[in-house]
Every structure is written in structure tokens, then in C-alpha cells.
Amino acid sequence: MGESGVRGTWGLRAVMSAGLALILWGEIARPGAAGLHSAGPGVSAALVVASASWVAVTFVGPRGGSRTLLILVLATGLAGSVLLVLHPTLAVFWFTFWACVGAGADFPPRAGATVVIGSCCILLVGYLEHRGNALAGYAAVAFVAYLLGRNRKLYVDMARQALRAADDRERAAALAERARIARELHDVLAHSLTSLSLQVEAASAALETTGDLQRALSHLEQAGRLVRGGQEEAIAAVRALREGDVAAQAMVERLVDAFRETGGQVTLRVTGLVPPLPAPHGLAVYRLVQEALTNAAKHAPGAPVDVHFSFTDDGLAVSVTNDAVAAAATPVSGGNGLVGMRERIAAVGGTLTVGRVGAQWRVHARVGA
Structure with missing residues (x-):
């Protein structure tokens, strides 16, 4: 059904297909009047609708959009419940069971509730009409199946939120590190330029006031050392931020x-x-x-x-x-x-x-x- 439910992977789709094949084989192969081969047209019609909806959910539903998928799941659940009323066996109950699991796992509460309520209402009507105690039990299990699917959805949603939160924390940490590095580089550059400016001004003053070329060259050499020191300081600052x-x-x-x-x-x-x-x-x-x-x-x-x-x-x-x-x-x-x-x-x-x-x-x- 949904990515968080029973249609999320090809493996689960294969399981659903195998499950349908086993249901049909088991019911058709049953001897005597208990088998589907001796059932009336109502059972056959319900079986066709439930089976077709099951196949559509398994292979077509993921590409059909949420509304189409909901209709298919609803059809599976309702047809499965009708089939269960007309032919109350554990095997055919899996149509209703999987539909209710998917309703809880793949849809918002209101949409998913339509599947489980509709299926349970059919089963309860069948119980009131035929007094089949098993139908009441099937209705209760169908509701539990919906709760299991709902719990699965909540678990998957929480896991996704945790992953998103972890990604957000990683991005925030990366941005914070970039900001710290940018600030360090800014301060290194600012300090180096200030010190460099002082040395250049001192060299200029030495030439203008006393004409002392040696002193001016000394200040310029110091300016060169400051530039190299600034480069080393920038590298050291970035390394320090990353090392701890x-x-x-x-x-x-x-x-x-x-x-x-x-x-x-x-x-x-x-x-x-x-x-x-x-x-x-x-x-x-x-x-x-x-x-x-x-x-x-x-x-x-x-x-x-x-x-x-x-x-x-x-x-x-x-x-x-x-x-x-x-x-x-x-x-x-x-x-x-x-x-x-x-x-x-x-x-x-x-x-x-x-x-x-x-x-x-x-x-x-x-x-x-």
C-alpha cells in the first residue's frame, strides 16, 4: 500500500502477490461445498473485485496518486468484507486485514478511518443477519489491524523527522563552522593589514624625515614578515577550530x-x-x-x-x-x-x-x- 505500509518495496509487493495466490489457491482447491468453485455469483463477484483491487494496489497504486490509492484500498477492504460475510473463512479475511493495515499506514486518520469503518460495518451487518460469531471477531481484528498500521505510520513519520532533524543539525553545524572560520580569517586579515599599515607608515616617515634608507628597508622587511605571519596565522586558526x-x-x-x-x-x-x-x-x-x-x-x-x-x-x-x-x-x-x-x-x-x-x-x- 503506501511507502510506509505494505506497498513500499518490490519485496513487499511480491509478498502481497504471493499472499493473494495462496488465498485463491487455498479457496479454489478446497473440496466439496466449502470451496469457492461451488460458491454463488455474489461470492465470485466479491472475489473478483477484491482480487483486482489487491493487484491494482500492489502494482498500480504507487503511481496513481493518494486519492486513487485510497479508492483501491477501500475497494479491497469493502469487497473483502462482503466476501467474508458470504464466505467466512480465515483465508479470505486477509483481503480486509491488509486493507485495514494499509489504511492506517498510508493515509491521514480521517481517510484511513473510512476503510476500517466501512469494512467493520459490513462485517457487523453480516454478524447481525447471520449471527456468525466469527464475523464479530473478524471486525475486531480488522480494527486492530488499522491500529497496527497507524502505529507503523507514526513510527515511520517519527523516524523521518529524526532524520530531517539530524540533517538540520549537520547543516547548522556546518554553517556555524563556516561562520567561525570566516570570522577568524576576517580578524587575521584585519590585524595583518593594520600592522602592515603601521610598518609602511614607519618606512615612509623614515624616508621623509631622516632619509634613513636602511631603517625604511627594515620596516618593509618587517611588513613582509607580517604578511607571511598572517598567512601562517590564518592556517593555524582554521586548524585549531577543526582540531578542538x-x-x-x-x-x-x-x-x-x-x-x-x-x-x-x-x-x-x-x-x-x-x-x-x-x-x-x-x-x-x-x-x-x-x-x-x-x-x-x-x-x-x-x-x-x-x-x-x-x-x-x-x-x-x-x-x-x-x-x-x-x-x-x-x-x-x-x-x-x-x-x-x-x-x-x-x-x-x-x-x-x-x-x-x-x-x-x-x-x-x-x-x-
Whole structure:
């Protein structure tokens, strides 16, 4: 019947065809008056309708549309019930049984109910007229068959919904990963361009003010190293997102070394043993320090910068402080600025405070363990 019922595969169609053949063979081969060969025209007509509908459901129904299929299933059930009233044997009951199973498995409740109600009404009328106790039992079993089909439909629908939900989760995870990678690449590019711009400006200033060609070349060489470092950083960031945990402390140490190579004065202090962090947490901390160092170089050039890592049972605290200047409060850099910092730290359940502390400008974040 439906894809979720007894007509879903060729194997089940073959089973239905074999079942019909066995029913007909068993009934025709029965000796004496009990066999179909001695039955009247009413039995023969009901048998022809039930058999033809059965064959149509098995081979034609899947291509005929839901309305056509419902009519065929209904015809099978009604004709089978009439046949059962006229010739009450267990063999012919399978027409009604399979029709009721398909009604529950392949159609909405209201449409499927027409099959089982119609079939049961015929059986009950036959019971009232002939007082055949077996007919009442057949009606009860037909209703149970409908419930079995209905249960099958619910099971298949739930399985399909679970598969769709799993597909949706996979797509959402893929989109989230792409978004994280895009954000990392954006921040790497923004930081690299900002640092590159500073080096080019320094080279230009060296040529314009003092004509120091060697110093200008040194700044340009540093700019080249920044470009190569940006490429390596982008690759490392994508790898970190896919591998899981990252060594945030080691990444920050390399960042501090690179900052020192550009002439910055940076002190790195670590309290406690900082373990590898989940990629989102570790990269958030790394970008925070990177953004803070870039802002310090831009707004307080030459001022000493202190980077402090403190790891406890409550999590990791990171502070970046430097001498406060008027422009230091401006949330600019090549990246997302203070807004980007807050978004990254908030995304991993952390907190961020930025502002003056006495004569110092401090960026302080805390990320859970």
C-alpha cells in the first residue's frame, strides 16, 4: 500500500502477490461445498473485485496518486468484507486485514478511518443477519489491524523527522563552522593589514624625515614578515577550530614575540598553569590580546604594555594594560574593536571590562574553565 505500509518495496509487493495466490489457491482447491468453485455469483463477484483491487494496489497504486490509492484500498477492504460475510473463512479475511493495515499506514486518520469503518460495518451487518460469531471477531481484528498500521505510520513519520532533524543539525553545524572560520580569517586579515599599515607608515616617515634608507628597508622587511605571519596565522586558526583544543598561552607568547620584533615593549606574566582551552575559548583570548596590543601600538606607541594570564579553578583571567592616553579609549583597530572583543568573549560565556584604572588603560577578560 503506501511507502510506509505494505506497498513500499518490490519485496513487499511480491509478498502481497504471493499472499493473494495462496488465498485463491487455498479457496479454489478446497473440496466439496466449502470451496469457492461451488460458491454463488455474489461470492465470485466479491472475489473478483477484491482480487483486482489487491493487484491494482500492489502494482498500480504507487503511481496513481493518494486519492486513487485510497479508492483501491477501500475497494479491497469493502469487497473483502462482503466476501467474508458470504464466505467466512480465515483465508479470505486477509483481503480486509491488509486493507485495514494499509489504511492506517498510508493515509491521514480521517481517510484511513473510512476503510476500517466501512469494512467493520459490513462485517457487523453480516454478524447481525447471520449471527456468525466469527464475523464479530473478524471486525475486531480488522480494527486492530488499522491500529497496527497507524502505529507503523507514526513510527515511520517519527523516524523521518529524526532524520530531517539530524540533517538540520549537520547543516547548522556546518554553517556555524563556516561562520567561525570566516570570522577568524576576517580578524587575521584585519590585524595583518593594520600592522602592515603601521610598518609602511614607519618606512615612509623614515624616508621623509631622516632619509634613513636602511631603517625604511627594515620596516618593509618587517611588513613582509607580517604578511607571511598572517598567512601562517590564518592556517593555524582554521586548524585549531577543526582540531578542538588550542594552547592559548603558547599562541599569545608567539604573538608577544612578534609584537616585540616590531619594537613594542611587552611584558608577559603567567600565574598558574594554563591548560589547553577549547578552540572557541582559546581563540577568543588570543584575539583579545591581539586586539589590545594593536590598539596599544596605534594609540600609545612606544608605551610599555603588560599582558597577564592568571589561571585558577574559576577559569582564566587575562589583562592587558598600558599607559592611558586620550585616544586609547577609541574602540578602533583593523579588527572589530571593542565591540568585537565583547562579542567574542560573551560568545564563550566570559566577561569583559575595558577602561581606565588610575593612570593605566586596561582590557580585562575572564573566561570560564
